Amino acid sequence: MGKNRTYSKEFRDYVTKLVVLDGRKIVDTCQELNIPYDTLQKWVASYRKKQKEEEHIRQSQLLTASEYKDLFEEERRKKLELEEEVAILKKAMHIFTLEKK
Structure with a gap:
């Protein structure tokens, strides 16, 4: 059985931005920080979805x-x-x- 670890919101945001904004690979980041691949992939997908929604809101306000x-x-x-x-x-x-x- 795997461990269920919890991560702070600040940590999740930081790691997600490493991948999305800095262009780091998910695989490399997971290995460096000992985070499950699926977990980081979900964080990144959620972050990108949130960015798209914010962009849509900005566009609708123009x-x-x-x-x-x-x-x-x-x-x-x-x-x-x-x-x-x-x-x-x-x-x-x-x-x-x-x-x-």
């Missing part, structure tokens, strides 16, 4: 050209409204200051 155009037009419209309000307030302030003199 705006399409039409969404960007709509957002730009909305911001432009709000800016013009604010500029118009400021101009009206300036005129009103000018009128009120003239009346006090």
